[in-house]
Amino acid sequence: MKVVEELSFNPNSVARSLVMRKSRLIGVLIPSMDNKFISDFVNTLEKELFKCNYTTLVCNTKRDDDIEMDFLRLLKDKYVDGVVMMASNPKPHQIEFLEKMAIPAVFAGHTDSTKQFSSVNIDHCQAMYDATRYLLQNGHCKIAFFGGPDIYQQIVERLSGYKQALADYGIEYDESLFYYAHDYDIENGYESGMKLFQRKDRPTAVCCVSDMVAIGAIRAAEDNRLSVPEDISIMGFDDISIAKAYRPGITTIRQPIHELSVQAAQMLLSQIQQKENYVRETRILPHEIMVRGSCMAVSN
């Protein structure tokens, strides 16, 4: 130990990885970086894993399936000890790859319906159901939906929650009130809004798949001389930090981002420790509606 100090020896992690087939590295696949929801998740995850001496390798897949698979291979090559998958909904070839290579993995914000890997998620369908019901309970009966890319299971589930709530309140689903976009950023919400708000028969409320879409929608409403929430109520989803700071404050569904992250870390860690004995599980965490200024009751 004295000699270690004297020569300031420090073990070479690459050589160690080579023989150990371990790296104390955890890969995290994320769909993008420009989103408070994701950065909060990663921040918490890093903190949790760091406690156990793991370093996080953040992989931004930019929502590209090929990049996703490239990263998975890279991570395998690097002998990562585990992977947190939050980039997209589980795909068969990914599951197969992870299974074959015996890489511990956890899906976060997504549910592996094959149950081959653990997942932590919220009930996206129920969450959007609650959002829609909140509007219905406040007297809205004509509610538009600004959707996102339907390649995401979560988005599909959210839409079905919306439809379910309408059905439960005896309102027929009107396809002309559904606006599809290829992404869920400000621009998409703005474009959908510009189309919708120019209609004579505009609704009294709109449900958005994300807070960013909601911000775009609010901008579009204002550009059409509509006041939010007086003329139109706008509901967000995610509760990113800007949702509270925006004017008006955005009424939205909060995902328990911190809990999602902590549990993902813990599940992955115990999977790494317990190896074959690990019992996979699917956890659904509670969401919460954040009532702020972008929605109001309508008098019938």
Next chain:
Amino acid sequence: MKVVEELSFNPNSVARSLVMRKSRLIGVLIPSMDNKFISDFVNTLEKELFKCNYTTLVCNTKRDDDIEMDFLRLLKDKYVDGVVMMASNPKPHQIEFLEKMAIPAVFAGHTDSTKQFSSVNIDHCQAMYDATRYLLQNGHCKIAFFGGPDIYQQIVERLSGYKQALADYGIEYDESLFYYAHDYDIENGYESGMKLFQRKDRPTAVCCVSDMVAIGAIRAAEDNRLSVPEDISIMGFDDISIAKAYRPGITTIRQPIHELSVQAAQMLLSQIQQKENYVRETRILPHEIMVRGSCMAVSN
């Protein structure tokens, strides 16, 4: 080659790194993740490096010097081929470490005043000078400054640009109009605003170190029944995407984020290729003022 196909052989990158002392990995040190400015930078950087078959290892230092050094050591251990330093202003022990370990490095958004490493940056002093001058030219003569942590060289430079502009317009610097905060997020701008806007002798404008601070300031103004920009003009800095979408649109200084990133990548790449022959250089890129709704002229 036939056999390679048949056995679907794929070279082991860890073993390769061990013997080559290279990894085709580039480390990127960032101060946080929750910022469009940073995520845009990283996105572009990844794209540029990916073209040359390099993978990016994103390290979130959370503005902690120790974490920063830990990552630097980790990166050295992993035999990264180079490092992009955008987490904080260059510190002597980092420079020494990089120099000693012969790790190619580039500072982005920061300038290495020792000139031992290359840098790409904007002129933060001139940028804030221009922002302040814009307000002065629009008739404002009492302008507050919402500053951030002075541990950042950029922030110090921005403050000095503000002071310089005032001086050039024959206005004495009034320390009571300078509000210091430990971070530059929405909350800090809000707190500074709540203090300032309750004063009887409030100014007609405020320069903020970041767009997030500006958003907080706008919120505070509104909570004090002040209209932006009618009662008070608020100037941002960075031009993050929300600056345009916010209401009112935030007049701000745009950093050429894409160019910053592309040039950082190119400089690092040529440094890696040219080895000892590489000539270090310091590049300063032009900024731009984005005129939007949060500032207006004042009639004297």
Next chain:
DNA sequence: CTGTTAGCGCATTCAC
């Protein structure tokens, strides 16, 4: 309990 050795999977070098 200390000392030696084999081998992780590659690139490099030298011999053929």
Next chain:
DNA sequence: GTGAATGCGCTAACAG
């Protein structure tokens, strides 16, 4: 040209 040796820095297994 092809083939066999050496070593990158470590861990694990084994011997003394």
